[in-house]
Amino acid sequence: MKKILLAALLPVLFFSCTEPENKTAGNDTPAKADATVKVLPPVSNYTNPDRSPMDIVYFPTDYPLLKMTGKTTTPPLMRVIYSRPQKQGRQIFGGLVQYNMPWRLGANESTEIELFSAATVAGKPVKPGRYILYCIPQETKWTFVLNSNLYSWGLEQNRQKDLMQFEVPVEKTNLAIEYFTIACEKKSEKSTALVFLWDDVKAKLPVSF
Amino acid sequence: MRKTSILVCLLISFFFSFSQTTRPPEVDKSPMDVSYYPNNYPILKIQNKATEPLVVRILYSRPQKQGRKVFGELVEFGKVWRLGANEATEIEFYKDVKIGGKKVPKGRYTLYGIVSENVWTMIINKDTDTWGAFKYDSKKDVLRTDVPAQKTDEVVESMSMFFEKTANGISLIIAWEQLKVALPITL
Numbered sequence: 599m600k601k602i603l604l605a606a607l608l609p610v611l612f613f614s615c616t617e618p619e620n621k622t623a624g625n626d627t628p629a630k631a632d633a634t635v636k637v638l639p640p641v642s643n644y645t646n647p648d649r650s651p652m653d654i655v656y657f658p659t660d661y662p663l664l665k666m667t668g669k670t671t672t673p674p675l676m677r678v679i680y681s682r683p684q685k686q687g688r689q690i691f692g693g694l695v696q697y698n699m700p701w702r703l704g705a706n707e708s709t710e711i712e713l714f715s716a717a718t719v720a721g722k723p724v725k726p727g728r729y730i731l732y733c734i735p736q737e738t739k740w741t742f743v744l745n746s747n748l749y750s751w752g753l754e755q756n757r758q759k760d761l762m763q764f765e766v767p768v769e770k771t772n773l774a775i776e777y778f779t780i781a782c783e784k785k786s787e788k789s790t791a792l793v794f795l796w797d798d799v800k801a802k803l804p805v806s807f
Numbered sequence: 808m809r810k811t812s813i814l815v816c817l818l819i820s821f822f823f824s825f826s827q828t829t830r831p832p833e834v835d836k837s838p839m840d841v842s843y844y845p846n847n848y849p850i851l852k853i854q855n856k857a858t859e860p861l862v863v864r865i866l867y868s869r870p871q872k873q874g875r876k877v878f879g880e881l882v883e884f885g886k887v888w889r890l891g892a893n894e895a896t897e898i899e900f901y902k903d904v905k906i907g908g909k910k911v912p913k914g915r916y917t918l919y920g921i922v923s924e925n926v927w928t929m930i931i932n933k934d935t936d937t938w939g940a941f942k943y944d945s946k947k948d949v950l951r952t953d954v955p956a957q958k959t960d961e962v963v964e965s966m967s968m969f970f971e972k973t974a975n976g977i978s979l980i981i982a983w984e985q986l987k988v989a990l991p992i993t994l
Contacts, residue, residue: 651835653839662894665942666937666939781832
């Protein structure tokens with residue numbers, strides 16, 4: 599078994615050394631592809647799942663499961679609905695996602711954040727409600743923006759509907775994350791950091807209730 | 808070359824995954840999806856092409872058939888089903904509507920179904936943000952209404968939901984395997 603593993607690893611090591619030459623070629627990205635999106639009649643009504651699937655994050659983490667198993671009886675505090683693009687060998691920040699340009703924090707629709715109670719986000723008070731959340735990434739910091747233009751596709755932001763901004767530093771991760779991920783890093787029952795992970799970048803937005 | 812690179816990346820991430828202590832959540836096997844009426848509302852909105860306001864949004868997770876027998880086995884007849892996978896299916900109305908002759912005030916609800924070969928009982932329930940139908944409580948029902956099930960010509964691999972315009976309003980179409988129902992919604 600060990601030999602087989604080794605045999606499998608050798609070509610991996612070999613190819614991974616030759617890999618960088620090809621990195622810059624071909625950047626046909628899903629994010630760019632939908633820049634020209636038109637509403638076309640579907641070939642079949644029964645579409646396939648999206649290439650960048652939607653996902654949902656609650657705080658408390660896994661709230662629906664907690665509720666189902668009877669481990670919570672209080673309402674949820676927050677939820678985020680976003681779509682999860684994949685790295686697929688591409689350079690993400692400063693490449694696919696350009697610096698200093700608004701980014702939808704995902705794919706497809708704008709990322710939606712709902713605060714079920716009054717919250718403090720990165721030190722600023724925010725009223726309960728549903729917002730869209732996007733960011734303007736830079737190499738060392740991200741500016742998160744809450745905006746009221748709900749139910750919009752994420753390629754264009756209506757900047758006139760911006761409500762608040764929060765600046766946070768970014769960290770580097772040791773390992774490239776394939777799927778764009780939003781998760782909650784719990785600090786206490788009522789306090790968390792929304793963590794945004796993709797490629798080798800990690801940003802944290804503190805939220806407390 | 809591209810295929811090789813993908814394979815290499817997969818292998819590398821596979822081997823590295825052993826040494827990693829914390830890993831971010833994987834992508835769901837039954838991915839979440841969303842449908843709106845008007846269809847594709849978010850795209851229409853940013854193109855300024857929306858001719859009517861947003862009426863309804865449905866959030867559900869899409870299990871795949873994957874060669875299994877779905878109705879009667881995987882989804883048992885006569886039991887309350889979450890109409891998807893993972894979290895219970897959420898339907899949100901942005902205006903008051905009527906379903907099965909009853910008023911549904913605008914708001915966020917959970918949609919369940921009791922399936923059979925010929926008739927599905929659709930349930931609108933007030934208990935939101937829950938998982939599956941495991942804690943389904945009929946006391947929180949807003950309404951129940953029966954709709955006939957029809958056969959589809961094609962086999963639907965991924966459970967699908969979308970809205971269609973009708974003479975009286977819209978219908979929510981739900982299809983999987985070879986069964987399909989239409990839930991009429993009067994606007």
